[in-house]
Amino acid sequence: MVGHVLKVATCQFAVGCGIKRNSRVICEYLHKARKARVDIVHFSECALSGYVGTDFPNFKWYDWDLLKEETEKIMALAAKLRLWVVLGSTHRLTEPNKPHNSLYLIGPDGRIVDRYDKRFGTPGDLKRLTPGDRFVNFAVNGVKCSLLICFDLRFPELYRELYKQKVDCIFQSFYNARQKGPSVHTQIMRQTMQCRAATNHFWVSMSNSSGYYSPYPSCFIRPDGKILRQLRMNRPGLMVNKVDLGRKSYDPMADFRDMAISGRLNNGGQVVDDPRSRKTTSL
Secondary structure (H helix, E strand, O other): OOOEEEEEEEEOOOOOOOOOOOOOHHHHHHHHHOOOOOOOOEEOOOOOOEEEEOEEEEOOOOHHHHHHHHHHHHHHHHHHHHOOOEEEEEEEOOOOOOOOOEEEOOOOOOEEEEEEEOOOOOHHHHHHHHOOOOEEEEEOOOOEEEEEEHHHOHHHHHHHHHHHOOOEEEEEEEEEOOOOOOOHHHHHHHHHHHHHHHHHEEEEEEEOOOOOOOOOEEEEEEEOOOEEEEEOOOEEEEEEEEOHHHHHOOOOOOOOOHHHHOOOOOOOOOOOOHHHHHOOOOO
């Protein structure tokens, strides 16, 4: 694993309903990321399109042509700057099918390598959007990566499956922003991602929108579950971190994780044959 290093720019800004404004900010961050000599730039959920139900009520008057035009502009800039880009947006389907909430994986040649569609939606999502049904894995600099979106974090089965697929790093995009004020998300979202990282030994780039009020900022998590760095709450920003597969991280599960996944839920070898063990209602 020596030499398998991936330099990541994790970005946040106040995503809104203005596609052109969102695009302009995204392009500004791509230029900043290029100056920082990163390999891949990560944006929040619906960073380009805006989030239906929050930034705009529905897709009735949505400007899909403008979204395509601005997406192509970002793709061209990615090619010019030779950057990988994880771009949150919305992907139109054939009517009457509802769109996907998506992450476009754009390669350094400016082409769309793949597209991840959010697999688990909230009840509000399901009224307006169609869930996806597949993982998107890819490798950069020998680091195997995968894409997930927001509410997916509630389903540990996704992460276990990605562990089985030998993924090293998760790029997970969120949109917990433009809320009325503090919420339980401050206490549970980063903490849940720390758990997903530590129990599966993943690096995690976690990008959130920073529109006021956002209950937690974007952060970068090591495989031991520690938040290595995070941006300021409710403020735009870009941070650069490294996924380094040669770096050893604390992992007390290392010898037992595969065994537990296979269904063996203790690690003491054979079950002891002792009447004092079997009798569980006395001293």
